[in-house]
């Protein structure tokens with residue numbers, strides 16, 4: 001029923017009315033092999049898939065073209081058995097929530113890059129954030145925040161002969177939903193370290209594939225905000241980004257530089273300081289278009305580890321996520337859409353070298369005078385369900401147009417109506 005009102009509304013909005021009746025037809029119906037409903041992803045599509053990260057960066061004019069993603073996370077406070085080396089109880093729950101809130105504040109507030117000097121790169125929206133995620137089937141787990149008391153594993157020892165930075169035992173012992181939820185482990189300082197008058201307390205962290213480890217801000221001057229910045233840097237590693245001050249990180253918009261801590265240091269730092277999230281600096285508040293694109297490239301790669309952390313919010317049809325295209329758009333990157341796509345009169349949607357997932361029951365509508373160009377692409381449903389296909393409208397002498405080039409597959413279409 002909702003769809004009927006949407007149709008009526010769009011017809012009025014897009015000027016399809018007057019003396020001609022609008023006739024909608026499903027594209028490919030009646031033509032053999034035009035559409036397939038046998039399901040599954042054809043292997044061939046990966047050969048033409050675009051790996052140009054910049055093509056995956058959100059469009060600032062149309063952020064909805066890159067659907068917002070939520071990454072599932074949980075937080076573990078690992079403490080000594082006497083509970084003195086980390087947060088506990090209600091305070092711990094609030095601190096865990098504060099960490100995720102602060103990380104989200106950073107993810108929602110991307111800044112323009114300082115480097116290269118004089119650049120005109122935009123501060124694009126990241127189009128993802130974090131969601132604390134408890135175990136779904138456990139009524140005793142309402143927070144996704146856990147406390148462990150373990151004298152063997154509570155301490156994060158970053159330096160020296162007992163260092164355990166990359167030790168995964170704490171993850172193996174206490175990890176929760178490791179395949180689908182990014183586990184953030186907050187470890188204490190070692191008691192003996194804090195007793196030593198020469199010990200220098202610094203914030204440290206490491207990304208270990210399915211989890212990240214940081215040390216607790218309970219004993220750090222930078223508080224939760226400093227730890228959130230560090231955690232976002234480690235999150236960047238989890239999402240596939242490399243350090244950007246040296247070597248080649250796969251992005252042209254992250255030049256090499258001396259990796260200064262701040263712009264107030266002596267030359268060359270006054271002119272070559274960076275605020276990039278993947279450098280070591282006091283700001284860590286900037287993601288370049290290519291870095292954001294790289295993150296979304298992995299999010300949209302069906303077999304990528306990063307994709308498994310995402311809440312599959314594209315697996316149900318949502319009217320609010322309808323995309324109405326009114327001008328020319330070229331999608332050269334894969335995406336998982338949560339609503340219908342409407343190609344209005346005069347608009348051209350050109351889809352190439354990509355995989356587009358339409359939501360269950362979703363459809364692409366091409367209005368009279370609108371054009372859909374499909375070139376080397378796969379249109380399917382990535383949730384194992386079926387969508388409605390492409391519908392083309394005719395009104396008087398004006399029709400919607402669909403042009404196909406190269407290897408185009410339209411699968412997972414629900415054929416019975």
Ligand SMILES: [Zn+2]
Nearest residue numbers: 233234237243
């Ligand atoms: Zn790093």
